[in-house]
Every structure is written in C-alpha cells, then in structure tokens.
Amino acid sequence: MPGPRLEIEYCTQCRWLLRAAWTAQELLTTFTTTLGEVALVPGTGGVFEIRLDGEPIWSRKAQGFPELPELKRLVRDRIAPDLDLGHSDRRH
Amino acid sequence: MPGPRLEIEYCTQCRWLLRAAWTAQELLTTFTTTLGEVALVPGTGGVFEIRLDGEPIWSRKAQGFPELPELKRLVRDRIAPDLDLGHSDRRH
Numbered sequence: 001m002p003g004p005r006l007e008i009e010y011c012t013q014c015r016w017l018l019r020a021a022w023t024a025q026e027l028l029t030t031f032t033t034t035l036g037e038v039a040l041v042p043g044t045g046g047v048f049e050i051r052l053d054g055e056p057i058w059s060r061k062a063q064g065f066p067e068l069p070e071l072k073r074l075v076r077d078r079i080a081p082d083l084d085l086g087h088s089d090r091r092h
Numbered sequence: 093m094p095g096p097r098l099e100i101e102y103c104t105q106c107r108w109l110l111r112a113a114w115t116a117q118e119l120l121t122t123f124t125t126t127l128g129e130v131a132l133v134p135g136t137g138g139v140f141e142i143r144l145d146g147e148p149i150w151s152r153k154a155q156g157f158p159e160l161p162e163l164k165r166l167v168r169d170r171i172a173p174d175l176d177l178g179h180s181d182r183r184h
Binding site for chain 2: 007021028032037038
C-alpha cells in the first residue's frame with residue numbers, strides 16, 4: 001500500500017515555488033519511502049498550505065512559514081511515531 | 093477543474109531526489125498553474141519515470157535521463173500546445 005500523500009500548495013504570484021520545493025526535499029530526505037509522495041501544487045493569493053492525506057497540518061496565513069524541525073515533528077507524529085529526528089527532536 | 097497531474101518517480105537508493113526536485117521546479121517554472129500538480133514519488137531499483145495524468149512520457153531505463161528542453165516540449169505538446177517555449181523550441 002502506498003504511503004501517505006503530502007501536498008504543499010504554494011502561491012505562484014508570491015514566487016514561493018523554491019520554498020515549497022525546498023520543503024519537499026527536506027521532508028523526502030527525512031522520511032524517504034515512508035511518504036508515498038509529496039505533491040507541489042501551484043496556487044495563488046498568498047497560499048502556503050501543507051496537507052497530509054487531505055488533513056491540513058500547516059497554514060501560513062494562520063501560522064506564518066513553517067520551521068523545518070517543527071514541520072518534521074508534525075509529520076513524524078502522524079506517519080512514523082517511532083522515528084527519532086535527531087536534532088529536530090531536541091528541545092531548544 | 094484542476095490541471096493535469098505530473099508524477100516524477102525517482103530511485104531513493106540512487107539518491108535521485110535532487111534531480112527529480114530540480115526537474116519538478118523547472119516544469120513548474122515553465123508551466124506554473126497550467127499544471128495541476130507535480131508529485132515527487134520516492135521509489136527504488138533505479139526508477140526515474142515521468143507520467144502525465146498516468147500516461148508514461150519518460151523512462152530512464154528506456155531513454156536515459158531527460159534533457160529539460162525535450163521534456164518541456166513533450167509536456168507542452170500535451171497540456172499547452174500553443175505555448176512558445178522560447179529557447180527550448182529552437183532546433184539546435
């Protein structure tokens with residue numbers, strides 16, 4: 001069974017493709033085949049939203065841009081609860 | 093109606109994430125919201141395959157790695173036939 005689908009919807013008008021692609025690469029580097037796929041979804045109007053199997057887990061409008069360690073913890077807690085994220089797990 | 097879905101399945105063992113993400117960014121830069129999404133799909137066993145709405149349009153095993161101008165022409169011919177690709181359209 002394929003792993004979960006993570007979507008990153010980003011605003012093309014704001015030129016956030018590079019940030020979205022960077023975020024995707026970070027998540028795919030950490031979770032590799034535990035994720036089924038990471039989809040980059042071009043949008044408009046200032047959107048930068050991340051959904052995991054349809055469930056919104058981050059919204060720029062509500063929370064600003066995600067820091068990677070926090071985003072990785074959110075994803076890890078849902079798809080690989082036993083995975084140690086190393087530095088990303090250390091309380092700063 | 094959302095635009096077409098393009099998938100890039102890449103081999104994680106071969107560390108082809110960066111090449112897949114680069115290809116995704118090039119296609120999303122050229123086609124922006126004409127594409128509905130570009131999905132990065134982690135795989136194994138030397139896979140580097142590109143599918144457009146499920147139709148295979150590139151296979152590394154059959155064709156080697158895609159050059160971007162050629163790949164952009166393949167995608168353009170299917171989703172935006174009237175789009176001028178500038179340099180990518182010039183016969184070299």
